[in-house]
Amino acid sequence: xxxxxxxxxxxxxxxxxxxxxxxxxxxxxxxxxxxxxxxxxxxxxxxxxxxxxxxxxxxxxxxxxxxxxxxxxxxxxxxxxxxxxxxxxxxxxxxxxxxxxxxxxxxxxxxxxxxxxxxxxxxxxxxxxxxxxxxxxxxxxxxxxxxxxxxxxxxxxxxxxxxxxxxxxxxxxxxxxxxxxxxxxxxxxxxxxxxxxxxxxxxxxxxxxxxxxxxxxxxxxxxxxxxxxxxxxxxxxxxxxxxxxxxxxxxxxxxxxxxxxxxxxxxxxxxxxxxxxxxxxxxxxxxxxxxxxxxxxxxxxxxxxxxxxxxxxxxxxxxxxxxxxxxxxxxxxxxxxxxxxxxxxxxxxxxxxxxxxxxxxxxxxxxxxxxxxxxxxxxxxxxxxxxxxxxxxxxxxxxxxxxxxxxxxxxxxxxxxxxxxxxxxxxxxxxxxxxxxxxxxxxxx
Numbered sequence: 421x422x423x424x425x426x427x428x429x430x431x432x433x434x435x436x437x438x439x440x441x442x443x444x445x446x447x448x449x450x451x452x453x454x455x456x457x458x459x460x461x462x463x464x465x466x467x468x469x470x471x472x473x474x475x476x477x478x479x480x481x482x483x484x485x486x487x488x489x490x491x492x493x494x495x496x497x498x499x500x501x502x503x504x505x506x507x508x509x510x511x512x513x514x515x516x517x518x519x520x521x522x523x524x525x526x527x528x529x530x531x532x533x534x535x536x537x538x539x540x541x542x543x544x545x546x547x548x549x550x551x552x553x554x555x556x557x558x559x560x561x562x563x564x565x566x567x568x569x570x571x572x573x574x575x576x577x578x579x580x581x582x583x584x585x586x587x588x589x590x591x592x593x594x595x596x597x598x599x600x601x602x603x604x605x606x607x608x609x610x611x612x613x614x615x616x617x618x619x620x621x622x623x624x625x626x627x628x629x630x631x632x633x634x635x636x637x638x639x640x641x642x643x644x645x646x647x648x649x650x651x652x653x654x655x656x657x658x659x660x661x662x663x664x665x666x667x668x669x670x671x672x673x674x675x676x677x678x679x680x681x682x683x684x685x686x687x688x689x690x691x692x693x694x695x696x697x698x699x700x701x702x703x704x705x706x707x708x709x710x711x712x713x714x715x716x717x718x719x720x721x722x723x724x725x726x727x728x729x730x731x732x733x734x735x736x737x738x739x740x741x742x743x744x745x746x747x748x749x750x751x752x753x754x755x756x757x758x759x760x761x762x763x764x765x766x767x768x769x770x771x772x773x774x775x776x777x778x779x780x781x782x783x784x785x786x787x788x789x790x791x792x793x794x795x796x797x798x799x800x801x802x803x804x805x806x807x808x809x810x811x812x813x814x815x816x817x818x819x820x821x822x823x824x825x826x827x828x829x830x831x832x833x834x835x836x837x838x839x840x841x842x843x844x845x846x847x848x849x850x851x852x853x854x855x856x857x858x859x860x861x862x863x864x865x
Contacts, residue, residue, distance in 0.1 A: 530577035733771030758826035767794035
């Protein structure tokens, strides 16, 4: 700006002198005045052109100054982005000697920034991997590669443990040759997570295989057991129908015990077979119209003998605008029997109440609740109550003979019916099992 002012001052001085000369020329002869005046006018025009040129130069200087400020701001912004970036950034020469390093790179390599500059990057690579490291740099140097993305490499900081790094490097050409720009990211945690996920995947495959083998075994053994068990039941029924076949009273009791235990065992075999079918995805639900109220009453009538034997009450309450549901009658009955029998089994005083209704505000969903005044379920056991072969505790399994399959089968069937089953309970006060089902079941093909 000082130079510009000086130029302007010089132009003004020359203009002032020309004015003085023009006044002096008036005293000269006429033929000389004309020539000198013309020369002076040309000089004035030239000075005016100089003024315009100076103004344009001044304007260009102002623009240049603004551009320079913008470039400086961008340079500073780039420097800050480079310096405080969350990833480690390095700039090296073509041989891998460090020229620039940001704060994250220094922290990652455990060396201060000023000591990093001038050091070969290869000293932070384990010795056994340096050959591959140099080979990749040479590939960039001779132009075989323009960029290496997500190249994984083990790196060794100056102090501390080595770590797995993901590296992106590119060559940037310039008149003097080229530089290499590096981005380093510590992926040790990611590699550990990937290894854990891989292990979990293998474990999951192993568990799926075990589950499939278990399901196939249960299905096969159940079919094999049903044939002799049906024969035992058939012959015991035949003997009981003809007690006059010289059977003594004690022998009749023994045959009755054989028949009862055989019937119980056949029920267990059927439960195992059902469970294996559900696990294998082979359980079918042929749909039909079912009068849910009629089904509930018939099911409770069938279980009255168990209630009477334990001196309990069994109450039924239904509140349905429409008792018809589209479902599978046999499997609905199985759910009801399992829930009611379970409630009766674990209740010593009081009784059981079953309530059937529609979800409030949604006539397309039905609710079945089985409430008892039994021993209840501890909070820590509620989450696993629907698992196969589980009961509330081991003492319960001893006191109440059961395999724990009933609730597991019920849960599997309810899931198959696109419903939900939940339980709330208080130890010593009883339990409430709530089943919520769609009124119209749709089987997915």
